[in-house]
Amino acid sequence: MRTRFAPSPTGPLHLGHAYSAMLAHDMARAEGGDFLLRIEDIDQSRARPEWEELIFEDLAWLGIIWDGPVLRQSDRMDAYEAALTSLWRQGLLYPCTCTRRDIAEAASAPQEGAPLLGPDGVIYPGTCRPGWVVPPEMDLPRDVALRLDMGQAVARAFDHRVGKAGAERVAEFEETGHGPNGERGIMEIDARHMTREVGDVVLARRDMGTSYHLSVVLDDAAQGITHVIRGEDLFEATAIHVTLQRLLNLPTPIYHHHRLIRDEAGKRLAKRDDARAIRLYRDEGASPEDIRRMVGL
Structure with a gap:
C-alpha cells in the first residue's frame, strides 16, 4: 500500500x-x-x-x-506537457478562449435553461469545440486553455458493453470509503454521464500550463500510489481521473473518500x-x- x-x-x-x-x-x-x-x-x-x-x-x-x-x-511541468502533447496529437484536446463569464452566459441561454453544475463547475456548453481538427503540423498551443473533448475521450477509453438499455460504454473504479451519498464498492462510470454531467473539462489552464485533474493523475502514477485517500468533496472528480488514466494508459488506484471536517x-x-x-x-x-x-x- x-x-x-x-x-x-x-x-x-x-x-x-x-x-x-x-x-x-x-x-x-x-x-x-x-x-x-x-x-x-x-x-x-x-x-x-x-x-x-x-x-x-x-x-x-x-x-x-x-x-x-x-x-x-x-518540478514536473515537462511531464504534464508531454501528456498534453500526446492527447493533442490524438485529437482529444481543443483550444478554448472562453472566459468564465462567456461560459456562464452561454450555459444559461434561454434555449439551454439554468446552467448545470458538474465536478468542475458550470458544465462547458462546447462553444469552442465544433469542427475543431488538430492540424498535423500545429504544436501544442500555449496562450489558450486546452479542453478535453469528453465525447471523443469516452469513445476511445471506455469499455463497450451491451446492457438492458442497449449498447453503452462504461468504466469502473473501486471505492473503499464512501461518496457524499454513501457510495461504496465497485463504482460504474457511464459515458453518457461524462458527456452530459461532466463535460469538456480543462486540462491546461492558460496561466498554469496544466490543471489539477491532469497533474493529480500523472503524479499519482509517478509516485506509484495504490490507494488515494481524500475528502468526499472530490468523489465526483474521480470519474474524470479514471477517464484520464485510461487515455494515458496509467493504473487506476483504489479510492478511499472520507468525511469532511x-x-x-x-x-x-x-x-x-x-x-x-x-x-x-x-x-x-x-x-x-x-x-x-x-x-x-
Whole structure:
C-alpha cells in the first residue's frame, strides 16, 4: 500500500487537512506500506515558500513521517506537457478562449435553461469545440486553455458493453470509503454521464500550463500510489481521473473518500478559516493527541 498527502502551499493546514493526512498515514502504516508527501504548487501565483515550510512543521508536530523525497508539481511541468502533447496529437484536446463569464452566459441561454453544475463547475456548453481538427503540423498551443473533448475521450477509453438499455460504454473504479451519498464498492462510470454531467473539462489552464485533474493523475502514477485517500468533496472528480488514466494508459488506484471536517454551522473548513489552523492549536498548547480526538481518530 502506498498512500499520499498532497496539500497546496497557499495557506495554513487546518483540522480537515490534519484528518486526511493522519488517516492516509495510519492506513499505510497499518499495512506496512509507504506514506508519501506531494506539494501541489502548480498555482505559482498563490504558492508561498513560508506556507510550504509550515506544512512540514505541522506534519512533523502531528507525528507524521513521510517516506522518500517530497514531490513538487512545479518540478514536473515537462511531464504534464508531454501528456498534453500526446492527447493533442490524438485529437482529444481543443483550444478554448472562453472566459468564465462567456461560459456562464452561454450555459444559461434561454434555449439551454439554468446552467448545470458538474465536478468542475458550470458544465462547458462546447462553444469552442465544433469542427475543431488538430492540424498535423500545429504544436501544442500555449496562450489558450486546452479542453478535453469528453465525447471523443469516452469513445476511445471506455469499455463497450451491451446492457438492458442497449449498447453503452462504461468504466469502473473501486471505492473503499464512501461518496457524499454513501457510495461504496465497485463504482460504474457511464459515458453518457461524462458527456452530459461532466463535460469538456480543462486540462491546461492558460496561466498554469496544466490543471489539477491532469497533474493529480500523472503524479499519482509517478509516485506509484495504490490507494488515494481524500475528502468526499472530490468523489465526483474521480470519474474524470479514471477517464484520464485510461487515455494515458496509467493504473487506476483504489479510492478511499472520507468525511469532511466541518465547523459548528456544518460548513466544510477552508484555508481562509485560520481559527482552526494547526499552527494556532500548537501555539495554544494542544497536543497531537488532542487533534486526533478533535477529528474523531
